[in-house]
Amino acid sequence: MQNPNILVVDDEGDFLETLMNRLRKRNISTIGCASGEEAVRLAKEHPFDIVILDIKMPGGMDGIETLREIKRIRPEAEVILLTGHASLETSVEGMKQGAYDYLLKPIRLEDLLEKLAQALERKGSVEHRAQSEEIRKLLQKRAG
Numbered sequence: 001m002q003n004p005n006i007l008v009v010d011d012e013g014d015f016l017e018t019l020m021n022r023l024r025k026r027n028i029s030t031i032g033c034a035s036g037e038e039a040v041r042l043a044k045e046h047p048f049d050i051v052i053l054d055i056k057m058p059g060g061m062d063g064i065e066t067l068r069e070i071k072r073i074r075p076e077a078e079v080i081l082l083t084g085h086a087s088l089e090t091s092v093e094g095m096k097q098g099a100y101d102y103l104l105k106p107i108r109l110e111d112l113l114e115k116l117a118q119a120l121e122r123k124g125s126v127e128h129r130a131q132s133e134e135i136r137k138l139l140q141k142r143a144g
């Protein structure tokens with residue numbers, strides 16, 4: 001499949017690496033970074049289809065600020081928030097700020113793949129629908 005453009009943002013290096021590896025094994029390659037500032041810089045360079053964004057990050061820019069900036073630069077990008085129980089309210093705020101959806105950590109890869117498929121489908125172009133279809137096939141293969 002031609003890969004969707006996906007950015008993964010999370011300040012926990014191990015989590016970021018593991019998630020990117022698990023997606024790569026399913027032929028979905030991503031770009032990753034560990035801070036809001038870096039995410040914004042990357043969003044200026046790449047027309048991402050999907051951004052998977054950790055809501056709780058230390059440093060200058062938290063998840064919500066990063067979300068706002070990304071939506072300003074790339075309004076067409078669908079943002080999936082990753083959140084802990086402690087930051088659930090922040091995720092609701094994120095939805096108001098234009099995030100597509102959120103997932104509770106620890107996330108199940110199947111749930112993330114399903115959200116990716118939904119978000120790509122929603123983008124609606126022939127190419128994005130084909131990518132969504134491919135991800136759905138992956139999910140069925142695992143279930144069956």
Ligand SMILES: [Mg+2]
Binds near residue numbers: 010011012057058
């Ligand atoms: Mg974090």
